[in-house]
Amino acid sequence: MSQRLRKTIFSAAFAGTLIALVCWQLSATGAFAQTASGHANGQSAPGGVETGVPHPPQFDEQHRPITAGGIVPSGPVIFEDVSEKAGLTHWTHKMGTSEKKYIIETNGSGVGLIDYDNDGWLDIYVVNGSTFDALDGKETPSHAALFHNNHDGTFTDVAAQAGVNNDRWGIGVAVADYNNDGWPDIYVTNWGKNRLYHNNHDGTFTDIAEKAGVQLGNWSTGATWGDYDGDGRLDLFVPGYVHFDRNNLPSGGANGVPDTFCTFRGVPVNCGPRGLKGEPDHLFHNNGDGTFTDVSDKAGVADKPGYYGLSSLFVDVNNDGKVDLLVGDDSTPNYLYINRGDGTFEDDSYQSGYALNESGRETASMGIAVGDFQNNGMLDIFNTTFSDDYKPLYRNEGDANFTDISYQLGIADITVPFLGWGDAFLDYDNDGWKDLLMADGHVYPQVDHEPWGTSWAQRPMLFHNIGGKKFEVVPAVAGTGLADIIAGRGMAVGDLFNDGKIDAVINVMDGHAVLLRNVSPDHNHWLELKLVGGPKSPRDAVGATVYVTANGMRQRGDVLSGGSYGSTNDPRPHFGLGQATKVDDIEVHWPSGKVEHFTLPGVDRIVTLTEGSGKP
Amino acid sequence: MRNSIVAGLLPALLSLPAAAQRDHWRQATDAELSSVLPARAPVANEHIETEMRTASGIVDDQGRYIAGVVLLTAGYSAEGKYSHYFLVQAPIRAGGVELQPGEYVFGWNRSQDGETLTVHFNVAATGALVGTADARLIPGKIRAESLHIWPPSERAIIQIGRFGIPFQVEHDK
Numbered sequence: 001m002s003q004r005l006r007k008t009i010f011s012a013a014f015a016g017t018l019i020a021l022v023c024w025q026l027s028a029t030g031a032f033a034q035t036a037s038g039h040a041n042g043q044s045a046p047g048g049v050e051t052g053v054p055h056p057p058q059f060d061e062q063h064r065p066i067t068a069g070g071i072v073p074s075g076p077v078i079f080e081d082v083s084e085k086a087g088l089t090h091w092t093h094k095m096g097t098s099e100k101k102y103i104i105e106t107n108g109s110g111v112g113l114i115d116y117d118n119d120g121w122l123d124i125y126v127v128n129g130s131t132f133d134a135l136d137g138k139e140t141p142s143h144a145a146l147f148h149n150n151h152d153g154t155f156t157d158v159a160a161q162a163g164v165n166n167d168r169w170g171i172g173v174a175v176a177d178y179n180n181d182g183w184p185d186i187y188v189t190n191w192g193k194n195r196l197y198h199n200n201h202d203g204t205f206t207d208i209a210e211k212a213g214v215q216l217g218n219w220s221t222g223a224t225w226g227d228y229d230g231d232g233r234l235d236l237f238v239p240g241y242v243h244f245d246r247n248n249l250p251s252g253g254a255n256g257v258p259d260t261f262c263t264f265r266g267v268p269v270n271c272g273p274r275g276l277k278g279e280p281d282h283l284f285h286n287n288g289d290g291t292f293t294d295v296s297d298k299a300g301v302a303d304k305p306g307y308y309g310l311s312s313l314f315v316d317v318n319n320d321g322k323v324d325l326l327v328g329d330d331s332t333p334n335y336l337y338i339n340r341g342d343g344t345f346e347d348d349s350y351q352s353g354y355a356l357n358e359s360g361r362e363t364a365s366m367g368i369a370v371g372d373f374q375n376n377g378m379l380d381i382f383n384t385t386f387s388d389d390y391k392p393l394y395r396n397e398g399d400a401n402f403t404d405i406s407y408q409l410g411i412a413d414i415t416v417p418f419l420g421w422g423d424a425f426l427d428y429d430n431d432g433w434k435d436l437l438m439a440d441g442h443v444y445p446q447v448d449h450e451p452w453g454t455s456w457a458q459r460p461m462l463f464h465n466i467g468g469k470k471f472e473v474v475p476a477v478a479g480t481g482l483a484d485i486i487a488g489r490g491m492a493v494g495d496l497f498n499d500g501k502i503d504a505v506i507n508v509m510d511g512h513a514v515l516l517r518n519v520s521p522d523h524n525h526w527l528e529l530k531l532v533g534g535p536k537s538p539r540d541a542v543g544a545t546v547y548v549t550a551n552g553m554r555q556r557g558d559v560l561s562g563g564s565y566g567s568t569n570d571p572r573p574h575f576g577l578g579q580a581t582k583v584d585d586i587e588v589h590w591p592s593g594k595v596e597h598f599t600l601p602g603v604d605r606i607v608t609l610t611e612g613s614g615k616p
Numbered sequence: 617m618r619n620s621i622v623a624g625l626l627p628a629l630l631s632l633p634a635a636a637q638r639d640h641w642r643q644a645t646d647a648e649l650s651s652v653l654p655a656r657a658p659v660a661n662e663h664i665e666t667e668m669r670t671a672s673g674i675v676d677d678q679g680r681y682i683a684g685v686v687l688l689t690a691g692y693s694a695e696g697k698y699s700h701y702f703l704v705q706a707p708i709r710a711g712g713v714e715l716q717p718g719e720y721v722f723g724w725n726r727s728q729d730g731e732t733l734t735v736h737f738n739v740a741a742t743g744a745l746v747g748t749a750d751a752r753l754i755p756g757k758i759r760a761e762s763l764h765i766w767p768p769s770e771r772a773i774i775q776i777g778r779f780g781i782p783f784q785v786e787h788d789k
Contacts (some may be wrong), residue, residue: 353759353760356761357760358760358779359726360778361762397757404760405730407726407731
């Protein structure tokens with residue numbers, strides 16, 4: 001293309017944009033004559049802002065809040081709750097008291113899926129909370145659980161033997177092989193000092209957080225691992241939420257917390273996060289010798305304003321081969337940092353559209369899910385948020401530009417009464433289109449005493465992807481996992497039974513963990529890939545991107561650690577293949593920058609791909 | 617040559633919506649906004665905290681402001697009745713709604729298709745409705761903003777998120 005032609009095209013495009021803007025202004029100006037109304041309408045002002053929420057309460061036919069109702073008697077069964085059968089109900093999560101007097105008692109904890117013993121079967125790490133009495137030595141601390149997969153549908157808690165009880169006020173878990181020894185390690189975030197559990201290769205772990213320099217000390221949340229500087233070693237990002245001071249507990253009208261921040265719809269509730277001091281975020285560079293260096297300031301991701309971070313994810317959102325960084329912030333703008341490739345990041349939060357929802361609202365972001373729901377090779381983002389707010393899905397328009405299209409996709413109004421936490425894109429029916437799952441539960445027990453159409457315990461929501469154009473809610477059939485009314489928090493998804501169907505584990509506030517086994521009646525084919533990085537990539541290939549071509553579609557999968565509220569999903573990219581019985585191509589973009597192609601003899605299998613063994 | 621034509625057209629295209637503006641308006645600085653916008657806005661019988669980092673506004677050469685800031689309505693980002701405090705020190709017409717100098721609040725409801733916000737302007741002190749106007753998606757790639765009041769010489773838009781309401785400064789009455 002000649003220079004002149006380029007200039008002509010650019011000029012025409014630029015002029016077109018200007019003309020579009022002017023036309024938009026003129027048309028909007030013309031329209032206002034019809035929409036303007038005057039004093040004559042005489043609407044009265046509300047008595048107080050907390051009552052001015054325009055979303056009417058939603059109840060089902062039995063007058064249950066829709067978040068704890070709306071259950072249908074029959075329909076397709078997608079998830080079976082096998083928690084008891086699997087042996088998960090002997091363990092209970094506990095965080096504070098049932099009154100949830102303080103915000104530290106109500107946010108809950110996450111789940112990590114990890115094959116800690118490298119036997120080819122995913123195990124489950126479930127984080128536990130704690131209580132003030134436990135901190136004071138008046139009761140035994142609650143233990144985390146490490147459920148070993150027995151390969152027969154049951155699990156055994158081996159946390160004590162493995163040395164991963166934590167016994168602190170646990171929040172989140174991020175799983176990755178930080179030292180490239182081929183064995184996954186566990187980073188646990190706490191209110192208090194964090195843990196880095198180094199995998200000893202013998203079924204046990206050793207906490208090396210202090211020596212590694214990644215302990216921190218106040219309220220850390222949903223961490224993420226990623227090799228941001230391309231040195232082949234995984235670095236660690238840890239968001240901070242609230243600086244919570246045990247000796248200065250927040251309460252309404254005292255300790256400098258305005259009453260506004262201690263009420264919800266006019267009812268007194270626990271205070272925050274607004275009105276409380278934010279805890280900064282931290283980026284730790286992996287030095288390769290078992291230690292890390294805090295490079296938050298230098299890298300430009302230190303969260304100087306002190307936003308309330310709850311979740312984070314290293315992921316390449318602009319397809320330049322470098323992992324970028326997403327941070328989901330509660331009641332403050334989200335961050336989207338673009339990796340410049342020189343050890344620093346550019347704050348693209350507002351320009352990208354990710355900081356706010358489409359109408360300019362800061363959201364109470366809880367969990368981050370990424371997935372290519374349109375199969376166009378670009379990752380989209382879905383954030384869970386508070387009740388009285390819809391859950392935004394940001395469509396990737398390319399060049400790190402995102403548009404919140406929840407209303408257009410049909411997932412806005414229906415999600416308003418729910419308070420979402422863990423979330424994930426997953427192809428539950430293996431039709432080749434990524435669906436959406438979110439775990440839900442409120443933070444205020446008081447909502448059960450008010451006619452607001454929401455509830456403390458809520459059912460999970462599953463949305464079926466209709467060809468990348470719409471999402472339809474999958475009915476909550478009585479007796480199935482989607483009809484579980486639970487105080488859901490962290491959630492991780494993965495193939496726990498190696499049957500090609502993606503299951504989900506939900507950490508439940510003050511309850512037992514819930515295992516939703518995928519029993520979708522479809523007969524579609526599938527593929528799962530375990531990636532092993534070469535010497536210039538992280539060994540567990542975190543940060544790799546895979547494109548699978550089959551059934552006339554090209555799908556994208558990524559190896560990630562973190563994202564969903566305080567949780568880490570199955571590291572093996574999963575692909576539903578529909579009726580395809582062969583895969584045309586597998587293209588792996590390794591973190592090292594190398595691109596390789598692989599072929600397979602068949603489908604319906606889990607395949608290990610090692611960097612260096614494919615074709616250019 | 618073509619570039620020259622486009623460059624020549626640019627001021628004319630941009631000045632179309634600003635043609636009626638008599639006075640010189642520019643973007644107000646953060647310090648200026650902090651000096652004129654309240655940390656706690658008077659709304660009906662209450663004072664509601666504002667989020668000053670979301671403040672935006674314009675000021676003319678007579679020191680008159682058109683400025684606004686997000687109200688912290690419930691501790692979380694629920695779509696409350698009022699989302700923004702809005703200070704008007706020169707008469708304007710925003711999306712067809714005439715606003716005389718005074719203190720206002722506005723809020724909005726979103727259409728089912730997500731393409732439009734119906735914005736209602738109310739008197740801050742009493743809550744009395746002044747009028748409603750549609751905010752529509754602004755074409756092209758644009759930053760999402762909590763609030764951006766653009767100078768008339770640039771866009772003459774009150775931007776909420778990626779939606780906009782055209783406005784013009786009226787002659788004093």
